[in-house]
Amino acid sequence: MKPHLTSINDIARALGVSASTVSRALKDHPDISEPTRIKIKAFAQKVNYRPNALALSLKKQVSNTIGIVIPEIVHHFFSSIISGIEDIAYSKGYRVMICQSNEDYEREKVNVQALLDHRVDGLLVCISKTTDDFSHFTSVYNSQVPMVFLDRICKKIETDRVITDDFNGARLITSHLIENGCKRILHLGTLPHLLIGHDRQQGYVQALKDNNIDLDPELIIKCDTPAEVESKKDIILSLAGKIDAVFAVNDFTAVAVMNLLKNNGFEIPKDIAVAGFGDDPIATIVDPPLTTVEQQGYQMGQEAMNLLIERLTMPDNEMKAPEIKVFQVELRKRKSTQRS
Amino acid sequence: MKPHLTSINDIARALGVSASTVSRALKDHPDISEPTRIKIKAFAQKVNYRPNALALSLKKQVSNTIGIVIPEIVHHFFSSIISGIEDIAYSKGYRVMICQSNEDYEREKVNVQALLDHRVDGLLVCISKTTDDFSHFTSVYNSQVPMVFLDRICKKIETDRVITDDFNGARLITSHLIENGCKRILHLGTLPHLLIGHDRQQGYVQALKDNNIDLDPELIIKCDTPAEVESKKDIILSLAGKIDAVFAVNDFTAVAVMNLLKNNGFEIPKDIAVAGFGDDPIATIVDPPLTTVEQQGYQMGQEAMNLLIERLTMPDNEMKAPEIKVFQVELRKRKSTQRS
DNA sequence: GTGAAAGCGCTAACAT
């Protein structure tokens, strides 16, 4: 009971015409006579004919499909990106294949390969946290398949990029904490090989410098998930008495610390102010609401898709230097940092 | 600069053998001599040859790809479902094409069609909220492409189904509210054409009946998103004085009502207990933590994919009645309903 | 105005 969907040949046979006539009639080719065209179109309609996209792609050597590789669709920032991509894609006649890497390097590699195997016309990639070997992307680059990096990029590979100004975002939010009277700010960050984490940490460092506050290396901890907050709670709590603020590299981690601190008798923001990064919906739901910076996920997705389409529709001979689009963030001041 | 990925013919030409020899060598066909095989494989490796999945699907009339149509990947329940599906799919050699309907009927129709055009082997569908014309699914059914409905089903179309026991879930949670001393329970539900909403409402009604509480039709309101809580806040607040509990059809709505009530001077759960449905991660983050029931999204996704694979790998002649898998929910008692 | 033929990348039955 394998489904056999009607093909152009089926129609041709049924109507006693040739396949090419059917093909032409269906796309209103002027050569085809009115009656033939009408007859064919009516029949196609009746049998619910739909062109086989696989055959079309094979023939045309263009799939009108682009591949997305993204860490985890659960996260609001990533699904906003996807929505942005999809909306542009649909409006320009592209389809989208979404793959999750689950922040896993191996899965990412498999996904990239599978998308290439499916002959996607281009790739939109947000690199996994655990990836520090980029050869699978180098080989995409070498194979000439256009690729745009989103948010998490690889500096070595010279493609179009759409990124957040993480440095200034972190600087902004750290300055905001300082303006609110905080001087001993704990930073929960990522491993340094992740560029966004590195930049956010640098922004934090810069803000301290701007305000003549000495950097205490003890106040920078690698901790970027709620799970890690749990596993490192002893360290965090041992520091809690000596700090007046926490700046976490993302909102989930910020919320997790906030709960940890609250459950251990600290008042937020009175004893310790807390700030995150990303403006996830939970930021407005937690108590107190979380100060954070908004990343324009949706717009970044749109921009990335537009850049990709530009590459795809560029005349073959034309060359264009890789473009880098930097999105600024906006501070969302909320109660978790209001100390006066 | 259209990327030309190496084909079997390219290899054949380069090595002075025929395409079929290359094809056979690459899949270790016993007919091919050791030296030829080694030579071909080495070359293929060198040029990074990868089979064209489109050509394979066209040839084999099987794409090893399944299509997913789901309302919105942002929601934890849906992305859990997708993870469940993906994990089974990957382990059995299937790829997955994910489409979001954004709860929009038109988009859903387009998505289903696009997936069929891409000749997916089967479809996993969670119907959009706004869909009340099911002809696009009927035509999938008629075209013999296997389809499994997930969570939100269409009763008229006899396919495999994986659903939550919404009736008993709602009955369970309503009973829990009653046990905690609530008698005037406001139910925020969906439009009746959405089966899950209908069943949850019936479960609510049944629990009242079980406990000899009269049903007050005024206490059932159509309201199933945070946005709708906002737009109907006057109605909700006008009822707030006369009720002692709210049971919302999902957690987002529950959280939104909770915040609305809190901001208007009601204490949760002292004045009004609040319960949701689904056990979204926000349920443990809000203050007070939200009582709800857990839906096994991940397991439901796995089950659905398994059912689909079973259909796909069934001998052509074999027939099997549609299977219906019902998942029970588990009560997650939290502070938002603890009144004593 | 319509048909025949070739080819996109691949496989498999059928030669040799």
Next chain:
DNA sequence: ATGTTAGCGCTTTCAC
């Protein structure tokens, strides 16, 4: 042990 051929569904050039 290897090559030739046909065909999956479709388009397009070239014939008539």
